[in-house]
Amino acid sequence: xxxxxxxxxxxxxxxxxxxxxxxxxxxxxxxxxxxxxxxxxxxxxxxxxxxxxxxxxxxxxxxxxxxxxxxxxxxxxxxxxxxxxxxxxxxxxxxxxxxxxxxxxxxxxxxxxxxxxxxxxxxxxxxxxxxxxxxxxxxxxxxxxxxxxxxxxxxxxxxxxxxxxxxxxxxxxxxxxxxxxxxxxxxxxxxxxxxxxxxxxxxxxxxxxxxxxxxxxxxxxxxxxxxxxxxxxxxxxxxxxxxxxxxxxxxxxxxxxxxxxxxxxxxxxxxxxxxxxxxxxxxxxxxxxxxxxxxxxxxxxxxxxxxxxxxxxxxxxxxx
Numbered sequence: 001x002x003x004x005x006x007x008x009x010x011x012x013x014x015x016x017x018x019x020x021x022x023x024x025x026x027x028x029x030x031x032x033x034x035x036x037x038x039x040x041x042x043x044x045x046x047x048x049x050x051x052x053x054x055x056x057x058x059x060x061x062x063x064x065x066x067x068x069x070x071x072x073x074x075x076x077x078x079x080x081x082x083x084x085x086x087x088x089x090x091x092x093x094x095x096x097x098x099x100x101x102x103x104x105x106x107x108x109x110x111x112x113x114x115x116x117x118x119x120x121x122x123x124x125x126x127x128x129x130x131x132x133x134x135x136x137x138x139x140x141x142x143x144x145x146x147x148x149x150x151x152x153x154x155x156x157x158x159x160x161x162x163x164x165x166x167x168x169x170x171x172x173x174x175x176x177x178x179x180x181x182x183x184x185x186x187x188x189x190x191x192x193x194x195x196x197x198x199x200x201x202x203x204x205x206x207x208x209x210x211x212x213x214x215x216x217x218x219x220x221x222x223x224x225x226x227x228x229x230x231x232x233x234x235x236x237x238x239x240x241x242x243x244x245x246x247x248x249x250x251x252x253x254x255x256x257x258x259x260x261x262x263x264x265x266x267x268x269x270x271x272x273x274x275x276x277x278x279x280x281x282x283x284x285x286x287x288x289x290x291x292x293x294x295x296x297x298x299x300x301x302x303x304x305x306x307x308x309x310x311x312x313x314x315x316x317x318x319x320x
Contacts, residue, residue, distance in 0.1 A: 010045040011037060011063050013074035017047035017063035024079045025053070025061070035060055043067050044077075051081060058087030058223065119152030153192065160196060160210055167214040175216025176223060183221035185211070 014034060022028040032050030040046055049061040062082045065074040083089055099116075102259070105111065148156075160166065172178075179185050184201035187193045195213055199206040204219040 006037075006039055007043050007045060009066065009067055009072060010043065010074050013045075014047055016074060016076065018049060020076045020079055021049055021061040021063050023133050025051075031061055040064065043069070056081070058084040060084055067249050117146075118149065119155065120146040120149055153190075157192060157195060161212050162301060165206055165209055165211045165215055167212055169215065171217045172215045175220065177216060177219065177220045178213060179188075179217075179220075180213040181220075181222065182216075182220045184219075185213075 001294075018031060018034070021031045025031055030053045032052045035048040035050055038048065044064065044066045046062050049063070051059050051061055059081055062080045064077040064079075066077050100111075126245045140219060156237050162168075165171070179197065179199070183202075184199060184204065185197040186200050187197045196210050197213065199209055199211050201207055201219050201221075204217050206215070206217060233256045
């Protein structure tokens, strides 16, 4: 393989290459110092110039020149602004299907058809039998080639529930009642009807939007209904914060003295004491009961011995 040598005519075409770069850059000051040349092939050389354009650090102008065999002049082939080793580059290109986000589609925009969409699955297909096809297409409202797959329904439910029309929205947190009890909620069809519905209240911020059953807002149909009477008492206790309870606290010495003080029997308490203990002149808080005093033995008549009749003792008086 023959080695490509530097062409003298092309190597000397530096001024022509700079003039061509300044013409493309539209301002001469955007073309900087000369960085050298690169031999691209036989009678093909690229001259490089630094660029001073803002935002293009590490980029350079590349002007490719060539000449025909036995020609004595260089011809400008192409002019490019190319990145160097330390140039700032844009991130790698991402397909539109991965870049698309909710809200990007504007009026007049049309998405291309996706044959393999994981969110969809095959729907009803015509069988050729007139009765079956008529029943499916007209009476049951089918006839779509593709319908939502279970994964597509799950993704939609997760997105709706976690969005601004789910239970964690500020309006739902401050609402007094959920959408499931609101008269303006229109239920959806299919399996999603158990978790979602469509708001039909023109005064609600969610009018015409899919909302979860536990969502809510201030336009609930039962918001201003007065609470009915209840047979149950009010569970809230009544606390009188203006009432003061006076508590007398005893110090340690007063508590010790109160514990050492003998206990005095109350009036009317039976006194179990011996007769000798009741000295004359001794004060007694209460009169002793009859059961507590000893009863002197009574003289039993001799004629009552051996009879069944009870002998009544003589009453005891104070004089005795």
